[in-house]
Amino acid sequence: MDGKMLAxxxxxVFIAAAVTATAIEMTRKEDTPIYQSVDRADAESVDPLRAELIRCAGIGEAGPRDRSxxxxxxxxxxRFLAPGARPAERLPEAPQSPRPAATTSPAPAVPLQPEEAR
Structure with missing residues (x-):
């Protein structure tokens, strides 16, 4: 064989291998890690405040209007401002959502209720 034919x-062969590898990769199913759902369930059962803060961070602009x-x-x-208080761990990052279009009127203010006596 001469050099041109060998090239x-x-x-x-190289193109066939690349096409085969691409086809195999595209047919693979994505495996979701099991630990994500387990960790989230453990965190919510341990501290309900943490679960509520995560929910509030996820709802975006509706958060300041939600009484809970x-x-x-x-x-x-x-808890954070109590003397000697240190958080056990950081909250996970909230999922980023696209910002809605700007509105022409501001949202109505919700008056803060005083904390209930303990």
Missing amino acids: RVGAI CLRAWAENRR
Whole structure:
């Protein structure tokens, strides 16, 4: 075989291998890690405030209008600002959602309710 023929055969083998690898990769199913759902369930069962804060972070602009979010944030501030308080761990990052189009009128303000006496 001469050099040109050997180069052509090599190129054809390379392209065939690349196409085969691409086809195999595209037919594979994505495996979701099991630990994500288990960790989230453990965290929510241990501290309901943490679960509420995660929910409030996920709802975006509706959070400041949600009374349960306002209560959760007030409790979180109380815990955080208590003398000698240190958080056990950081909250996971909230999923990023696309920002909605700007509105022409501001959202109605929700008055804060004083915390209930304990």
